[in-house]
Amino acid sequence: MSPIRRSVVALEAYAPGEQPPPGKFIKLNTNENPYPPSPRVAEALAAFDAGRLRLYPDPASAALRARVAEMHGVPREAVFAGNGSDEVLALCSRAFVERDGAIGYFEPSYSLYPVLADIREVARRPVALADDFTWRMPAGYACALFFLARPNAPTGILYPHATVRDFCRGFAGVVVIDEAYVDFASRDCMDLARELDNVLVARTVSKSYSLAGLRVGYAVGHPDLIAALDKLKDSYNIDALSQSAALAALSDHGHMRANAARIRATRGRLMEGLAALGCTVYPSEANFVWTRPARAPARDLFARLRERGILIRYFPGARTGDCLRITVGTDAEIDALLAALRQEEESGHE
Amino acid sequence: MSPIRRSVVALEAYAPGEQPPPGKFIKLNTNENPYPPSPRVAEALAAFDAGRLRLYPDPASAALRARVAEMHGVPREAVFAGNGSDEVLALCSRAFVERDGAIGYFEPSYSLYPVLADIREVARRPVALADDFTWRMPAGYACALFFLARPNAPTGILYPHATVRDFCRGFAGVVVIDEAYVDFASRDCMDLARELDNVLVARTVSKSYSLAGLRVGYAVGHPDLIAALDKLKDSYNIDALSQSAALAALSDHGHMRANAARIRATRGRLMEGLAALGCTVYPSEANFVWTRPARAPARDLFARLRERGILIRYFPGARTGDCLRITVGTDAEIDALLAALRQEEESGHE
Numbered sequence: 001m002s003p004i005r006r007s008v009v010a011l012e013a014y015a016p017g018e019q020p021p022p023g024k025f026i027k028l029n030t031n032e033n034p035y036p037p038s039p040r041v042a043e044a045l046a047a048f049d050a051g052r053l054r055l056y057p058d059p060a061s062a063a064l065r066a067r068v069a070e071m072h073g074v075p076r077e078a079v080f081a082g083n084g085s086d087e088v089l090a091l092c093s094r095a096f097v098e099r100d101g102a103i104g105y106f107e108p109s110y111s112l113y114p115v116l117a118d119i120r121e122v123a124r125r126p127v128a129l130a131d132d133f134t135w136r137m138p139a140g141y142a143c144a145l146f147f148l149a150r151p152n153a154p155t156g157i158l159y160p161h162a163t164v165r166d167f168c169r170g171f172a173g174v175v176v177i178d179e180a181y182v183d184f185a186s187r188d189c190m191d192l193a194r195e196l197d198n199v200l201v202a203r204t205v206s207k208s209y210s211l212a213g214l215r216v217g218y219a220v221g222h223p224d225l226i227a228a229l230d231k232l233k234d235s236y237n238i239d240a241l242s243q244s245a246a247l248a249a250l251s252d253h254g255h256m257r258a259n260a261a262r263i264r265a266t267r268g269r270l271m272e273g274l275a276a277l278g279c280t281v282y283p284s285e286a287n288f289v290w291t292r293p294a295r296a297p298a299r300d301l302f303a304r305l306r307e308r309g310i311l312i313r314y315f316p317g318a319r320t321g322d323c324l325r326i327t328v329g330t331d332a333e334i335d336a337l338l339a340a341l342r343q344e345e346e347s348g349h350e
Numbered sequence: 351m352s353p354i355r356r357s358v359v360a361l362e363a364y365a366p367g368e369q370p371p372p373g374k375f376i377k378l379n380t381n382e383n384p385y386p387p388s389p390r391v392a393e394a395l396a397a398f399d400a401g402r403l404r405l406y407p408d409p410a411s412a413a414l415r416a417r418v419a420e421m422h423g424v425p426r427e428a429v430f431a432g433n434g435s436d437e438v439l440a441l442c443s444r445a446f447v448e449r450d451g452a453i454g455y456f457e458p459s460y461s462l463y464p465v466l467a468d469i470r471e472v473a474r475r476p477v478a479l480a481d482d483f484t485w486r487m488p489a490g491y492a493c494a495l496f497f498l499a500r501p502n503a504p505t506g507i508l509y510p511h512a513t514v515r516d517f518c519r520g521f522a523g524v525v526v527i528d529e530a531y532v533d534f535a536s537r538d539c540m541d542l543a544r545e546l547d548n549v550l551v552a553r554t555v556s557k558s559y560s561l562a563g564l565r566v567g568y569a570v571g572h573p574d575l576i577a578a579l580d581k582l583k584d585s586y587n588i589d590a591l592s593q594s595a596a597l598a599a600l601s602d603h604g605h606m607r608a609n610a611a612r613i614r615a616t617r618g619r620l621m622e623g624l625a626a627l628g629c630t631v632y633p634s635e636a637n638f639v640w641t642r643p644a645r646a647p648a649r650d651l652f653a654r655l656r657e658r659g660i661l662i663r664y665f666p667g668a669r670t671g672d673c674l675r676i677t678v679g680t681d682a683e684i685d686a687l688l689a690a691l692r693q694e695e696e697s698g699h700e
């Protein structure tokens with residue numbers, strides 16, 4: 001008999017986007033920030049005494065949590081810090097769902113959510129978005145834990161704040177509003193984490209703070225929810241270097257905001273360029289754009305761009321298989337992408 | 351109704367040892383290495399371009415796993431790398447135990463093991479060690495997953511290799527041999543991970559490599575077991591800095607071995623010093639010593655040493671409450687500890 005749990009044998013694990021060797025591709029496939037992190041990060045690393053690494057890190061990441069609490073105007077007990085927001089999400093799946101409970105999420109959304117339900121061996125309760133990927137919620141919908149990405153991935157769509165608030169207010173379980181991309185959006189939902197005792201807002205330094213290489217995310221919400229996550233986390237879940245580097249980044253909001261503004265401007269150019277090529281372009285409030293190509297099947301276009309040295313993201317499946325997700329890179333990278341798409345368009349006409 | 355899972359409300363979380371502000375105490379409470387990591391770690395960090403942190407780390411930690419595979423003479427598919435060995439242990443609890451399965455471990459041993467069973471909501475199946483903390487295993491004992499710390503913590507005792515081998519061969523479930531402290535011991539069990547398809551050996555860079563501040567551990571074993579852990583881990587479980595620093599440390603065995611030799615020498619002095627004071631001293635093959643004080647209750651002695659600025663570890667409970675665990679620090683730290691114990695002894699005679 002196999003010693004491996006049956007559900008693990010059956011599990012289709014989450015597949016992260018390709019991480020090729022540096023320099024080989026124009027890399028627009030995993031929503032990384034094209035600009036480096038705050039210079040304060042490099043300063044913090046240069047000032048870090050490697051000898052200190054012999055000691056355990058602060059298990060509570062207290063300085064980091066204090067900074068997050070200050071940023072969002074909440075008490076420290078309302079903040080959890082995790083090894084990337086992936087750890088935050090995984091801990092929520094373990095903290096808020098009984099064995100006979102269910103985990104809900106939209107389709108399409110971040111493809112990790114159903115995997116977290118499978119790992120816990122609890123029911124998945126997906127909700128199909130409208131055809132144009134806007135909000136749709138059936139009456140009487142219920143589950144123990146709902147993962148709500150806002151802006152959504154891979155679509156970039158920002159559900160209206162009032163819609164989300166009404167949903168959370170009427171929901172009996174815990175709602176995790178996954179705001180990984182919210183610094184590129186027009187409005188966040190942090191107020192709901194402060195007001196409602198069943199809402200956690202999850203954030204990460206991976207995208208807007210240009211620190212995907214670190215693994216630091218956090219959650220803000222009611223202290224009872226936060227305390228549950230603390231009970232379940234690995235004792236020392238964030239290493240000393242990451243705590244130090246993340247703290248430096250979170251102390252330089254100006255740098256993050258300037259980069260986010262540049263990315264939003266480039267996003268506008270990308271959306272216009274795609275529309276000019278006849279693609280369907282969904283309104284993005286994230287650092288990526290979700291688009292349906294004018295003629296070529298999305299899968300083929302993805303493959304041909306890869307041959308041209310440009311990596312974007314293709315998600316097979318009924319709801320996603322005719323679209324592509326393009327990360328907003330630098331202006332030059334987006335110009336190269338649009339030029340390649342124009343050439344594909346022209347060669348397709350031959 | 352509380353949205354928090356009932357088992358989480360009931361959970362008694364693992365309590366890590368106190369991490370006071372630096373410099374306040376002679377810190378002999380959490381088995382940290384008193385010597386700094388290899389200079390190659392500082393070099394790796396100095397050479398690390400902070401700009402790279404905008405990109406995700408290698409999700410597979412391939413370079414790190416390749417180094418571990420080379421060190422232990424196993425194929426790369428036989429190596430898993432985790433965010434500290436705590437992540438490795440937690441993943442094992444999720445990979446190898448069905449809902450109606452049980453997790454086994456010795457009592458006393460690393461107090462995280464029962465917590466991992468509680469988090470999974472599966473049965474605990476503890477095995478009481480002999481009165482002198484040596485191996486004792488009841489006939490017909492069975493469970494899905496057995497955590498076997500060797501050397502054991504907090505006792506420092508190294509079960510005979512042949513005993514462990516026979517146990518693993520006759521055991522139907524998975525055995526995780528937790529070798530966090532094995533670099534301070536006379537013999538490891540890595541051969542069992544190579545030979546037996548139900549054995550994983552877990553290691554960490556926290557202790558012998560002086561890198562508790564990083565969170566890097568690994569497991570070696572049958573590729574099927576390793577693949578199960580890979581399915582369950584967070585996609586990017588080890589950040590880019592930690593991968594780089596751990597790789598540097600693992601490439602400098604000489605530094606680690608020299609420090610481990612110094613610690614073993616100091617351990618001998620500590621054991622002799624404690625015995626001279628009339629304490630019962632258990633034979634340690636780790637970087638800590640488990641001892642029963644001659645007269646004062648262990649809890650009182652712990653508290654009085656703390657007042658004197660020396661932090662050691664006290665574990666309440668039937669099997670552990672009359673003993674103390676002392677981390678092997680520098681010679682000067684151990685001299686200070688022994689002097690303080692002598693003074694306590696003398697003041698007790700007044």
